[in-house]
Amino acid sequence: MFQTITLLSDFGYDDHFVGAIKGVIRSIYAQVCIVDISHSIPPQNVYKASLVLSNAYYLYPQGTIHTAIVDPTVGSQRKILIAQANGHIFLAPDNGLLSPILSKYPHKIYVWNENIRFRNYTSSTFHGRDVFAPLAAWIARGIPLEYVGIPQKNYQRLDVGIYLKKENCLMGQIIWIDHFGNLISNIPTEDFYGPNFCIRIKGYELRTLAKSYFEGNPQQPIALKSSDGYLEIAIRDSNASQIMGVKEGEKIVVEFL
Amino acid sequence: MFQTITLLSDFGYDDHFVGAIKGVIRSIYAQVCIVDISHSIPPQNVYKASLVLSNAYYLYPQGTIHTAIVDPTVGSQRKILIAQANGHIFLAPDNGLLSPILSKYPHKIYVWNENIRFRNYTSSTFHGRDVFAPLAAWIARGIPLEYVGIPQKNYQRLDVGIYLKKENCLMGQIIWIDHFGNLISNIPTEDFYGPNFCIRIKGYELRTLAKSYFEGNPQQPIALKSSDGYLEIAIRDSNASQIMGVKEGEKIVVEFL
Amino acid sequence: MFQTITLLSDFGYDDHFVGAIKGVIRSIYAQVCIVDISHSIPPQNVYKASLVLSNAYYLYPQGTIHTAIVDPTVGSQRKILIAQANGHIFLAPDNGLLSPILSKYPHKIYVWNENIRFRNYTSSTFHGRDVFAPLAAWIARGIPLEYVGIPQKNYQRLDVGIYLKKENCLMGQIIWIDHFGNLISNIPTEDFYGPNFCIRIKGYELRTLAKSYFEGNPQQPIALKSSDGYLEIAIRDSNASQIMGVKEGEKIVVEFL
Structure with missing residues (x-):
């Protein structure tokens, strides 16, 4: 039923x-x-x-x-x-x-x-x-x-983007740009090695994880944990993909200090 | 219920x-x-x-x-x-x-x-x-x-595009471009006179009916029977309407040899 | 249930x-x-x-x-x-x-x-x-x-556009452009002071309320009562917003004669 x-x-x-x-x-x-x-x-x-x-x-x-x-x-x-x-x-x-x-x-x-x-x-x-x-x-x-x-027994596998855990850094990709233009990566935030880091994407550097979209300043990219647990880049009330010129596939790196 | x-x-x-x-x-x-x-x-x-x-x-x-x-x-x-x-x-x-x-x-x-x-x-x-x-x-x-x-008793009729069955050919129109850019005509494939034909549309010539979209070569138009039984033109993994420059109303002719 | x-x-x-x-x-x-x-x-x-x-x-x-x-x-x-x-x-x-x-x-x-x-x-x-x-x-x-x-007790209020009832006129705004490009204002037609008026919007002047979209001439804006009771501007079979160059926020005035 x-x-x-x-x-x-x-x-x-x-x-x-x-x-x-x-x-x-x-x-x-x-x-x-x-x-x-x-x-x-x-x-x-x-x-x-x-x-x-x-x-x-x-x-x-x-x-x-x-x-x-x-x-x-x-x-x-x-x-x-x-x-x-x-x-x-x-x-x-x-x-x-x-x-x-x-x-x-x-x-x-x-x-x-x-x-x-x-x-x-x-x-x-x-x-x-x-x-x-x-x-x-x-x-x-x-x-x-x-x-x-x-x-x-078998089924076709899918290439799901490159994600590497190196000694001092995590290297991933933007795998999904949502309806609002937010950039979602394939890096789980639970993989972060510690609280001191620098996220690099397309020339931008971000050193904190925000709690919500609202914390950011207009026009400034922020990093946060996506609702599904991955590293996400967003711009408050704006379309980060358009403003930053980032498309699916873009590299994103988290360096730990 | x-x-x-x-x-x-x-x-x-x-x-x-x-x-x-x-x-x-x-x-x-x-x-x-x-x-x-x-x-x-x-x-x-x-x-x-x-x-x-x-x-x-x-x-x-x-x-x-x-x-x-x-x-x-x-x-x-x-x-x-x-x-x-x-x-x-x-x-x-x-x-x-x-x-x-x-x-x-x-x-x-x-x-x-x-x-x-x-x-x-x-x-x-x-x-x-x-x-x-x-x-x-x-x-x-x-x-x-x-x-x-x-x-x-009566109801308004609709002009549904020109479709003519002539001695050696079928003359129709593209009446519908679908979400994928496939071109669907008003020519039922069951009207075909035989297996030897030349389909002409916008300067392209096609001489076979494919079984599925997958049979085509990338960038090459193919003809096939649409899921509703009409002559359809498609390009594998691409938007035929955009690539061929065809809009609704375009003429399509099937000549039998 | x-x-x-x-x-x-x-x-x-x-x-x-x-x-x-x-x-x-x-x-x-x-x-x-x-x-x-x-x-x-x-x-x-x-x-x-x-x-x-x-x-x-x-x-x-x-x-x-x-x-x-x-x-x-x-x-x-x-x-x-x-x-x-x-x-x-x-x-x-x-x-x-x-x-x-x-x-x-x-x-x-x-x-x-x-x-x-x-x-x-x-x-x-x-x-x-x-x-x-x-x-x-x-x-x-x-x-x-x-x-x-x-x-x-309280809740946030929303600025819903300016609407003024003056002695001889009603002054409002286009607050909504619908899927068809029709322009809906915040002026209730029941507020009209009488049957002799001139509606002004973006250089256009309209002196009657049509009963339906169908009454208009192609390419000519008409005014009518929207399905929710507000003054609406439309162009028959066309997108009034595009043709008139009107966006949300545009001023609209009804002068009574």
Whole structure:
């Protein structure tokens, strides 16, 4: 009862794609609760999708079915994964999207058995509607994963940016620029060696961690711990990415003194 | 039980419009399930709305009430249609939005009886809130269509682009550019006369139909069958519309050899 | 039963923010209905959020919990308000967001008791996930407001633009440009002194109120009563803001003859 299916994709909101997927799900399982995590992942950006999913999925009730469709190789030989990990169920193309979650938790993986078809016609370009949606709905209704999937051991890994812990410094990258232009790195603040440090990014030097965005002076970058525990750079009431000219991939270094 | 109302509009997500409509619906019928098909139809683009609705509605459970509000002539003499077709119920301004569906299926049409008012004040600029929302909610609750509508025979037709089947060729148009920049035409691939053909669009020539986006070479346009059965032009991992300089309305021709 | 929580924010749809909030709510109260009013408020724009909330909230069922998170000073000393007014419950930072509603209706105000924590870790940058979401969910489940809040009398006021009623004229401002580019002022049309007037804005002069957008000539601005009762300027099938070069804050004057 009150089973939840979440949706994450790069389909945008301009077309019928998301509406089509929801129609298929509701036709199979009218009572299910469908929640959009986001459909604004940049087209084909599997990496961004994996970050958004990792930061959101675990907040849902155990047993939620997370359906993540950023799928540039749809219609090719790529597999569709059905995975169990950390008490949740995941559906996604086997293109690395699930790798941050699967690499962190014990898991059980299946690949969709392509002999199990759900619709009269399965297109080769819109598996969101023709495979993912019915798969999610039937799993929500309780179909055993063994019925629709074939056990598998491996999955595609994703390059998640360089992060090095050296003797006197941590070297990482900005891996995510959020809606407000804040810069989130892949350096966990719990890895900091001590309270005396200098953070260097794009010519800026920062020597303290602020508690909140509000502590900063207008136009001055501040460093703080992101809501998910990583080193973040922000500018109060402003877009740090634009003002500092920093894009995803930028190097960031923390030197300890 | 579990009745569904879908919403489709050009209201965008910046204002209170969509939130207002959902509030009115839920105040009348709290248990109903409201699903957004899209609110990102370009302003006043009835044609795009009709395409998105046609491609999504039929995937919903029978009896779903589809509420499509792209309504540039709101407050004028234009009628509001309440239509039954293909097992679904549709509410839309009589401006052609429903014409692709009504022209394809047997149907029953009513126009909203303007003597039936739902709110103390009915604005002349926001019928989404003041007419469509309560109409959808009351119909979902089971009010007979005869109570709110007056039977009518006709409806506005929509110009859906030129498509000609000639002796040795099919001549059509790009009628839809999707979120990924893929170009979808109005030529059904099932109309193809044979396997030897040359597709011409904007100086490009294509002689095969690919099975999936993945088959193409980067930067090279490919032709394929869209997920809804029409001739589509795409570029793998790229935006074909931008790279090829093609906009909606562009001519596309398939010559058979 | 069928309790509703609405969400309004500047989080956008690009990140995990909205998905995270919905996960937290559903983990606490799976049956609740979550409705998005908008997540496209311009970053940090408390004023726009207050307008959108005011125009939408009252259409929801009595007892709905409206959660409005535009919160540039998150993590500072700013309070989180829990307010009852006009039969609805509101959660928002005490930054003026609720002031148009609270100044209009009798109300009861609490501030979140920071000793009541909901999660193991409460970040200082994402109270949407760590405070607002669990607060909304527990209140929806029926927890008394006294249990989570401390009674308070005052709240932050918001500067809502200048509006003056002079002997022969009304002087106001454009306070909101909607998705279609229509210009909505803060002059209630019910304040008009009579039927003979001249509306002046950015060099344009308008002497009649149209009934609908459709009455105008293409490219010619028209004045009309907005769906919420204010003087609005629009151009039929066009973006008045772009064509007239008018932004939020522009002066508008109605002279009576």
